[in-house]
Amino acid sequence: MTFKITRRGALLTSLAAFAMGSLPATAQDYPSKPITLVVSYAAGGGTDAIARVFAARLETALGGRVIVENRPGAAANIGTEVVADADPDGYTLLIGNQGPMVVNPHLFDLPKDPAETLEPIALIADAALVVVVGPKLPVKTMAEFLEAAKAGELVYGSAGNASASHLGALLLGQKAGIAVKHVPYKGAGPAVNDLVGGHIDFMVTTIPSAIGLVQDGTLTALAVTGPERFSTLPDVPTAIEAGVPDYTASAWYGLVGPKGLPPEISAKLAAATAETLADPEILSKLQNDGAIPSTLAGADFGAFMAAERARWGEVVKAADIKIE
Amino acid sequence: MWDMIANLGLGLSVALTLKNVALCFVGCLIGTLVGVLPGVGPVATIAILLPVTLSLDPTGALIMLAGIYYGAQYGGSTTAILVNIPGEATAVVTALDGHAMAKNGQAGLALGLAAIGSFIAGTIATVVIAALGVPMTRMGLLFGPAEYFSLMVMGLVLAVVLSRGSILKAVAMIVVGILLSCIGADMETGRERLTLGLHMLHDGIEFVVLAMGIFGFGEIFKNLADPEARDVVKAKIGRLWPTMRELRENLAPMLRGTALGSILGVLPGNGAILGPFASYAVEKRLSKTPEKFGTGMPAAVAGPESANNAGAQTSFIPLLTLGLPPNAVMALMVGAMMIQGIVPGPQVIERNPELFWGLVASMWIGNLMLVIINLPLIGLWVKLLQVPYRLLFPAIVAFCCIGLFSISNDPAQIVMAVIFGLIGYALWKLDFELAPLALGFVLGRLLEEKLRQALIISDGNPLTFVTSPLSASLLVVAVVALAIAVSPKAQKSREDVFKDA
Amino acid sequence: MTGGEERHAMPRSPWLGRERLAGLVLLGFGVLTLAAGARLPFFTSGGVGSGLMPRSLSVIVIGLGLLQLWLARANPGPSTGAWSLGRAIPVAAGAILFALTIRGFDIGGFEVPELGLALAAPLTIIVAGMADKDARLGELLIFAVVLSACCIGIFRYALGLSIPVAPWLIGY
Numbered sequence: 001m002t003f004k005i006t007r008r009g010a011l012l013t014s015l016a017a018f019a020m021g022s023l024p025a026t027a028q029d030y031p032s033k034p035i036t037l038v039v040s041y042a043a044g045g046g047t048d049a050i051a052r053v054f055a056a057r058l059e060t061a062l063g064g065r066v067i068v069e070n071r072p073g074a075a076a077n078i079g080t081e082v083v084a085d086a087d088p089d090g091y092t093l094l095i096g097n098q099g100p101m102v103v104n105p106h107l108f109d110l111p112k113d114p115a116e117t118l119e120p121i122a123l124i125a126d127a128a129l130v131v132v133v134g135p136k137l138p139v140k141t142m143a144e145f146l147e148a149a150k151a152g153e154l155v156y157g158s159a160g161n162a163s164a165s166h167l168g169a170l171l172l173g174q175k176a177g178i179a180v181k182h183v184p185y186k187g188a189g190p191a192v193n194d195l196v197g198g199h200i201d202f203m204v205t206t207i208p209s210a211i212g213l214v215q216d217g218t219l220t221a222l223a224v225t226g227p228e229r230f231s232t233l234p235d236v237p238t239a240i241e242a243g244v245p246d247y248t249a250s251a252w253y254g255l256v257g258p259k260g261l262p263p264e265i266s267a268k269l270a271a272a273t274a275e276t277l278a279d280p281e282i283l284s285k286l287q288n289d290g291a292i293p294s295t296l297a298g299a300d301f302g303a304f305m306a307a308e309r310a311r312w313g314e315v316v317k318a319a320d321i322k323i324e
Numbered sequence: 325m326w327d328m329i330a331n332l333g334l335g336l337s338v339a340l341t342l343k344n345v346a347l348c349f350v351g352c353l354i355g356t357l358v359g360v361l362p363g364v365g366p367v368a369t370i371a372i373l374l375p376v377t378l379s380l381d382p383t384g385a386l387i388m389l390a391g392i393y394y395g396a397q398y399g400g401s402t403t404a405i406l407v408n409i410p411g412e413a414t415a416v417v418t419a420l421d422g423h424a425m426a427k428n429g430q431a432g433l434a435l436g437l438a439a440i441g442s443f444i445a446g447t448i449a450t451v452v453i454a455a456l457g458v459p460m461t462r463m464g465l466l467f468g469p470a471e472y473f474s475l476m477v478m479g480l481v482l483a484v485v486l487s488r489g490s491i492l493k494a495v496a497m498i499v500v501g502i503l504l505s506c507i508g509a510d511m512e513t514g515r516e517r518l519t520l521g522l523h524m525l526h527d528g529i530e531f532v533v534l535a536m537g538i539f540g541f542g543e544i545f546k547n548l549a550d551p552e553a554r555d556v557v558k559a560k561i562g563r564l565w566p567t568m569r570e571l572r573e574n575l576a577p578m579l580r581g582t583a584l585g586s587i588l589g590v591l592p593g594n595g596a597i598l599g600p601f602a603s604y605a606v607e608k609r610l611s612k613t614p615e616k617f618g619t620g621m622p623a624a625v626a627g628p629e630s631a632n633n634a635g636a637q638t639s640f641i642p643l644l645t646l647g648l649p650p651n652a653v654m655a656l657m658v659g660a661m662m663i664q665g666i667v668p669g670p671q672v673i674e675r676n677p678e679l680f681w682g683l684v685a686s687m688w689i690g691n692l693m694l695v696i697i698n699l700p701l702i703g704l705w706v707k708l709l710q711v712p713y714r715l716l717f718p719a720i721v722a723f724c725c726i727g728l729f730s731i732s733n734d735p736a737q738i739v740m741a742v743i744f745g746l747i748g749y750a751l752w753k754l755d756f757e758l759a760p761l762a763l764g765f766v767l768g769r770l771l772e773e774k775l776r777q778a779l780i781i782s783d784g785n786p787l788t789f790v791t792s793p794l795s796a797s798l799l800v801v802a803v804v805a806l807a808i809a810v811s812p813k814a815q816k817s818r819e820d821v822f823k824d825a
Numbered sequence: 826m827t828g829g830e831e832r833h834a835m836p837r838s839p840w841l842g843r844e845r846l847a848g849l850v851l852l853g854f855g856v857l858t859l860a861a862g863a864r865l866p867f868f869t870s871g872g873v874g875s876g877l878m879p880r881s882l883s884v885i886v887i888g889l890g891l892l893q894l895w896l897a898r899a900n901p902g903p904s905t906g907a908w909s910l911g912r913a914i915p916v917a918a919g920a921i922l923f924a925l926t927i928r929g930f931d932i933g934g935f936e937v938p939e940l941g942l943a944l945a946a947p948l949t950i951i952v953a954g955m956a957d958k959d960a961r962l963g964e965l966l967i968f969a970v971v972l973s974a975c976c977i978g979i980f981r982y983a984l985g986l987s988i989p990v991a992p993w994l995i996g997y
Binding site: 353356357358361364368369372373480492493495496499500503510512513515517518519522544545548549550551570712713714715717718719721722723724725728729730735736738739741742744746749752753754755756768771775776779780783784808 | 843879882886910974984
């Protein structure tokens with residue numbers, strides 16, 4: 001019943017706006033119609049799952065409908081373009097993650113630079129990766145791993161070209177000064193499968209994709225790539241502790257909108273995001289998924305993205321990855 | 325043995341609670357619906373329903389999501405049989421003889437055999453999961469990129485066996501299919517390949533788009549150009565149910581299909597798609613009337629459908645025993661488990677036995693429900709064929725358009741499917757077969773991916789494909805099968821077909 | 826499987842025979858993909874390059890096309906019969922209309938409005954439905970409205986797909 005009323009309400013408001021020559025949206029009555037949350041990946045991926053869980057709770061925080069719309073394609077650049085082109089009225093938002101936001105500008109000649117055409121609203125979550133080895137490389141510690149790497153080029157699997165697991169392993173090779181060879185897979189699943197089967201040496205992968213096998217002893221976790229140890233893997237050191245200087249890598253997700261978003265709406269969205277992330281249920285769901293909820297918002301989030309962009313730019317340049 | 329019975333008993337006690345039975349039913353119902361609708365697959369549906377399942381307990385949530393998955397596999401066959409639109413690669417085989425049967429007025433028989441075959445396969449596969457889950461997982465792990473490549477080569481040979489007419493044309497269609505699968509960004513370098521500068525080709529061609537185009541739109545173009553042929557179809561509506569004798573005749577194909585599907589379903593990287601193709605090839609080889617394959621042979625529906633369902637079921641094995649998802653739906657199940665706070669992996673069976681065995685037992689209950697849901701529906705589906713074609717085809721066009729758009733909210737996919745429809749019509753006019761094209765397309769992608777992975781791992785040494793005993797034996801099987809397919813005897817039966825036509 | 830008597834008729838020219846045409850089509854497709862993939866590298870330092878499969882397969886298709894032409898040299902095959910593509914045009918137009926109007930489109934300055942499912946679906950059904958020789962407009966009209974309502978119910982509300990329904994009326 002309430003559903004009907006809100007819809008009729010939305011209809012009346014939009015008709016009114018139409019009659020008065022489409023007034024700019026004001027923060028007080030925002031949101032007065034459904035918000036479209038664009039996800040740059042097909043339904044069913046990791047980013048999509050986080051977006052849907054997040055969107056469901058954000059509806060309550062904002063008091064309006066939030067519709068998740070998948071706009072996959074062109075290495076997630078389509079989603080960026082769609083939102084960059086949208087009206088900055090707060091009704092079209094994007095779940096941005098490190099691939100399209102900070103890595104792709106180094107790989108592609110993008111028509112819309114995310115740093116210039118998108119406005120940071122809030123970081124949602126930051127998920128560290130884990131360095132794991134399988135039966136093909138029976139080492140127990142990072143030191144043994146680095147020793148083995150000196151004896152011969154190690155082969156690692158990734159979830160795909162330019163994915164977090166690809167760049168994470170590249171950076172590990174660069175920071176530790178070892179030669180590594182890349183085998184791209186389509187998604188983390190098949191790559192972990194070949195790691196367990198002993199066909200490849202190691203992976204730097206997301207925690208959910210490997211944690212069960214690590215706890216069981218099938219795979220050995222050498223290090224986590226975040227600044228701190230991970231709560232469900234307390235015995236696994238961070239990479240820095242394990243002797244790889246200055247090595248961190250993570251997969252993160254944030255909320256961004258088109259450039260020129262009214263500051264009040266942006267602030268309202270950041271507050272709603274903070275409220276959503278403070279919900280213990282959402283908190284535990286994110287943690288179950290290996291992610292740590294974040295409190296960065298607005299300009300701080302923008303600065304974080306700029307730093308990430310500079311950092312991964314160097315990795316991409318040093319590894320000489322380019323896409324023609 | 326005793327353990328297994330005790331475990332299944334535990335599972336049944338979990339799965340048979342009123343709430344879980346209801347969730348299983350809802351899952352099967354939604355699954356059947358999205359399976360029947362062209363274009364809307366189980367992956368998108370499960371993803372959309374994921375937030376809804378958060379309010380459920382983990383076991384209930386997984387039972388419902390699993391129900392959507394095998395319900396969709398099931399519903400997909402219905403569309404393949406009735407209107408010749410295979411929503412997934414596995415249904416291409418079902419469409420071959422299934423749609424031919426529908427045209428001969430045997431839609432009821434085809435749907436009935438598919439339902440009963442799926443149920444038998446589902447029942448056996450449930451026991452296989454319970455009894456052989458762990459050893460079968462180990463077998464799956466033996467398949468690295470090199471072994472997988474050889475398996476794909478074997479699969480492509482099966483596509484030759486599958487065809488009816490000229491071998492040269494069948495081989496050409498397979499190669500064209502592989503070429504079409506190469507279109508789009510290269511997986512290793514991201515470089516654009518064969519896109520002719522077109523944006524809509526950048527991410528490659530989705531299988532659903534190709535299938536809806538060449539089969540769905542192609543069939544409509546064909547029927548509109550030749551109105552007499554389609555009116556003949558409408559005139560004959562045969563019996564609704566298979567007789568006991570027909571069931572008995574098709575029991576052996578169902579069992580063989582179940583065995584093939586169960587084994588291939590465990591393989592990583594969606595090996596389950598080979599199951600129906602292998603089953604079709606085996607049945608054609610064993611049949612006394614191989615020349616009738618493609619014109620509506622019941623065994624060519626019963627076998628592959630059983631293989632399809634058995635494979636769908638056993639693809640849960642790597643997920644449940646190791647937490648390794650063999651396909652996109654299973655990857656989503658991993659996500660669902662993680663969000664619920666259950667770490668997928670070898671420990672699930674010890675830490676959450678009620679979840680593990682409850683899910684396994686629910687699969688059998690789900691299969692029973694699918695039969696209960698679908699047998700009465702057969703009458704309805706068959707009646708659907710009596711809808712005048714002048715109304716049926718605009719409806720199919722509308723459903724296809726919505727389905728195509730929903731894949732990635734991209735209207736260009738609709739345009740692409742229309743172009744494939746015209747290509748499909750032209751290929752039919754030139755007497756090319758489309759099933760080998762579809763199989764080449766599906767396997768081509770995996771073929772190249774695995775070839776390149778294997779060669780990176782082996783430092784570019786092609787001997788890697790023969791030094792692995794498993795890979796070498798698969799290649800031998802492929803060569804032998806090819807030799808049989810092109811042997812003079814097989815050739816002769818092909819020529820007979822030609823004379824009949 | 827074959828569509829009526831006419832398919833066995835002799836073609837007007839041997840090059841229009843089914844088997845020869847098939848060979849020509851293969852040849853043409855192979856040349857097209859070979860040209861499209863001409864600049865892709867065969868090998869890279871790391872192993873197989875992105876051009877190995879496309880280019881070698883293109884050569885195989887060209888070879889199969891030539892072989893087919895050679896096999897059909899004596900018997901070019903029967904005529905392919907009438908193509909009746911006129912009936913395909915409304916169907917293709919209906920589908921493309923759906924693609925253009927479901928979320929609006931901008932072709933070189935000319936903007937197609939965003940009609941959403943509520944209008945795009947009936948439009949498609951009516952236009953496509955005109956392809957049939959026995960099409961009746963009144964019947965189609967009613968059918969289109971009823972079916973579209975069902976589609977909105979199934980796809981938007983039952984399955985929760987994010988497909989626009991009627992943006993001009995209810996905002997999404």
